Amino acid sequence: MFSFCTDPSTLETYQWFACYFTTGKHANFYWAFVTVLLLLAVTAPTSLAMGFGGASAARSRIAPVRWLGHGYISVVRGVPDIAFFLFFVIALDQGLEFLRHSALCPDWDQPIRQGNDFIVCDAAKLPLGNAPQWVHEVYGFALAVFTFAIVFGAFAANVLYGAMQAVPRAQLETAEAYGMTHRQTFWRILVPQMWVYALPGLSNLWMVLIKATPLLFLLGVEDIVYWARELGGTANPRFTDYPHGDWRMWYFLFLLVFYLAFTRVSEVVLERLMNRLTHGQATTGGEAQRKAA
Amino acid sequence: MDSCLQTIGDYGLRALGYGERLLPRSDFTLCQQFTLIGSGMLWNIYFGVFALLAGFVLAVAVAMGKASSNRLVRKPSEWFIFLFRGSPLFIQFFFAYFFFLSLKGVSPIFDAFSSAWLGALIVLFLNTAAYSGEIFFGALKSIPKGDMEAADAYGLSGYAKFRRITFPTMMRLAWPAYTNEAIFLFHATALVFFSGFPARQQRGDALYYANYFADKTFNPFVPYPILAGYFILLTLVVILSMGAINRRLNRHLGKAPKLKIRPTLIR
Amino acid sequence: MNKLILSTALLAIGAGAAFADGHSVVRLGTEGAYPPFNFLNDAGEVDGFERELGDELCARAELTCEWVTNEWDSIIPNLVSGNYDAIIAGMSITAERDEVIDFTQNYTQPDPSSYLVAAGNEGLNVETAVIAAQTNTIQASFVAEMGATLLEFASPEESVAAVKAGEADAVLADDSFLAPIVEADAELAKLEREELIGGGIGMGLRESDGELKAKMDAAISSMKADGSLNALIEKWEVGAKF
Structure with missing residues (x-):
């Protein structure tokens, strides 16, 4: 990075650190922060969509769809996310490859499972065997996003289901009395009104999501915890120009500060948003605002 | 069938250190997987139950502290809640293990703290105390004003008012959210042997054994679903027992309102 | 993935x-x-x-x-x-x-596995000691079978840290992995005893x-x-x- 970095062992402390913090390995560490933020940015709307689907299904008038919705919510919520993460990604990957295999290679005559091996034809591989590395990375990232979305979608579904139930019955009955169809009542009356009730739960969920990101390494994404461990571990002079002792403590301290700051900022922003949303609403919060003004 | 009973005898309490010393190393049967993962669940239950019980007491104290008008009490309570709610449990485990290790150098009294049964329990205890403290604080703030005024009118004050009015009302209001917290706490116990704390003599929790089988059989599709099944059962038990307490809390209302897991999830 | x-x-x-x-x-x-x-x-x-x-x-x-x-x-x-x-x-x-x-x-x-201990503790009897190893390695199964008290860590780094902190008496790992660590740290030493596993x-x-x-x-x-x-x-x- 800097021209004086050629022989780190001769450097003064501040220069040594300047070089140390700009190694390619550290660049990976900084890049991991971008990955985590990106994951949060993509996962949040995806989970919300899954949650919306789940909650709508749980309210459906068709019994099997309703069971499916409730089943999804309670099964995923009943299992620790870590257990889910440990096998779901492989299952998902194999499932997708199997589907592609059935579609793309109908005349394949060998079994897909040969002993322990899972073999599909080359055209069905995801990503294709000769795809460049970045495609593999994007695919891995997409699987991680999807897994997170499944887990957090169930929680979001639970929140949204509760919020839908919280919308006063009278509102829906009035809509029906006006001759609206079920579909119209749902989209024009229920959905716009439920957000106020859902926001406290959803903001909590956002905080949970932030705090679940250290588990990303289980999904094969090299996240900040992975790099903090890798960089903080004892660096032996034989294998690096920057030998040091066990510095994991400091790296984790940095992560701790990062997470505390991140959750704090989210808290403040969400509080403001809630104040906005409750403004003028016929809820206790709205009433309090009116009195204070 | 007989051999399965035999397996249960050998490995049923393996997680606690009783029975067969060596874990199975070849010819893994479904029965072995069910038995050992179930045996590991004992640790998840141990961590969950004790952290929940001890955490409850601290949580009430912290909630009262956060609501206090005394700065010296309020600030530490606020910081405690912020620190434990604002950071991932994974990182808390890591730090706790580091911290307890360095305490060992100070005095041998602290020897036990770096083993999971005590060290991890303390982390889970503080963690759940912070989360539940916030829940109780929220409930405390939403006690109807009229209830407190009525208490004053009856001449109740100090501890008597707390014990007979404030505390029971707070519990009633907080219970649905607290049920959620209890569920999350039990799930969080799966992290113990995954971050920092070492497993001793191959005595670990359910996830440890599930991971062991996944590694030995090279097939994650059997042990992890078994683990998931056990946790779903445990979650059901938690929901049922919290529901029973809820009925008791609301027994004066005649027909107790059904415990609704409210859309506010706190963790 | x-x-x-x-x-x-x-x-x-x-x-x-x-x-x-x-x-x-x-x-x-x-x-x-x-x-x-x-x-x-x-x-x-x-x-x-x-x-x-x-x-x-x-x-x-x-x-x-x-x-x-x-x-x-x-x-x-x-x-x-x-x-x-x-x-x-x-x-x-x-x-x-x-x-x-x-x-x-x-x-x-075949690389012998050796024991890493704190310097000055070379007289350790490994059969009754607390031995750290990485989870799911041949060394971990070896210690479990030998009957010594096994402490399992997720990464090799943590097992070495445990010996330095006095949590474990020794680490059992591949000799080639331990040798550079001992070389770089005067507080650590290797036992004479080696195990031929793998x-x-x-x-x-x-x-x-x-x-x-x-x-x-x-x-x-x-x-x-x-x-x-x-x-x-x-x-x-x-x-x-x-």
Whole structure:
């Protein structure tokens, strides 16, 4: 990075650190922060969509769809996310490859499972065997996003289901009395009104999501915890120009500060948003605002 | 069938250190997987139950502290809640293990703290105390004003008012959210042997054994679903027992309102 | 999954020949946390004995290879489900593993495992001691069978830290891994006693992938024959020469 970095062992402390913090390995560490933020940015709307689907299904008038919705919510919520993460990604990957295999290679005559091996034809591989590395990375990232979305979608579904139930019955009955169809009542009356009730739960969920990101390494994404461990571990002079002792403590301290700051900022922003949303609403919060003004 | 009973005898309490010393190393049967993962669940239950019980007491104290008008009490309570709610449990485990290790150098009294049964329990205890403290604080703030005024009118004050009015009302209001917290706490116990704390003599929790089988059989599709099944059962038990307490809390209302897991999830 | 990041070392050698058959690009999976076998260097790229070996093997077999890192825990499941084509991660050849995957011939001599202890504690009786090892390694099963008190850690780094903190009496791990650590730290020492576990390190492949196995085996044989493998072993100090 800097021209004086050629022989780190001769450097003064501040220069040594300047070089140390700009190694390619550290660049990976900084890049991991971008990955985590990106994951949060993509996962949040995806989970919300899954949650919306789940909650709508749980309210459906068709019994099997309703069971499916409730089943999804309670099964995923009943299992620790870590257990889910440990096998779901492989299952998902194999499932997708199997589907592609059935579609793309109908005349394949060998079994897909040969002993322990899972073999599909080359055209069905995801990503294709000769795809460049970045495609593999994007695919891995997409699987991680999807897994997170499944887990957090169930929680979001639970929140949204509760919020839908919280919308006063009278509102829906009035809509029906006006001759609206079920579909119209749902989209024009229920959905716009439920957000106020859902926001406290959803903001909590956002905080949970932030705090679940250290588990990303289980999904094969090299996240900040992975790099903090890798960089903080004892660096032996034989294998690096920057030998040091066990510095994991400091790296984790940095992560701790990062997470505390991140959750704090989210808290403040969400509080403001809630104040906005409750403004003028016929809820206790709205009433309090009116009195204070 | 007989051999399965035999397996249960050998490995049923393996997680606690009783029975067969060596874990199975070849010819893994479904029965072995069910038995050992179930045996590991004992640790998840141990961590969950004790952290929940001890955490409850601290949580009430912290909630009262956060609501206090005394700065010296309020600030530490606020910081405690912020620190434990604002950071991932994974990182808390890591730090706790580091911290307890360095305490060992100070005095041998602290020897036990770096083993999971005590060290991890303390982390889970503080963690759940912070989360539940916030829940109780929220409930405390939403006690109807009229209830407190009525208490004053009856001449109740100090501890008597707390014990007979404030505390029971707070519990009633907080219970649905607290049920959620209890569920999350039990799930969080799966992290113990995954971050920092070492497993001793191959005595670990359910996830440890599930991971062991996944590694030995090279097939994650059997042990992890078994683990998931056990946790779903445990979650059901938690929901049922919290529901029973809820009925008791609301027994004066005649027909107790059904415990609704409210859309506010706190963790 | 676990198709991780890292250095995309595309070797452009003999690309034409490489595209001729099933494997246009051979993906090599490694852990990246086990020096001197494999680790991440300052630039964040896979480096070490196995990096040089793998690149050379691919060149000799006229294959285009790419490096991928993966957590140790799931390194075999990800191989069999086809996320990479070979494991080259300091993996000892054992009968258990051989049932699930195939190994090439070994490219290091069986490496003894040694005990790392705090300096001054060389008189330790390992049979009654508390011994740390990485979870799911041959050393962990060895300690469990020996009857000493086993402490399992997720990474080798943590097991060494446990000895320094007095949590464990000793670490049992590959000698080549422990030697540079002892060299760099005066507070640590090795016991005289060594354990011969494992049958040398080989490259792990899917059982259905006989073609790649044959190519790699041939490449390893040629490296053994012309002495270039011995030169690498000497350079990285990973045990005895062939």
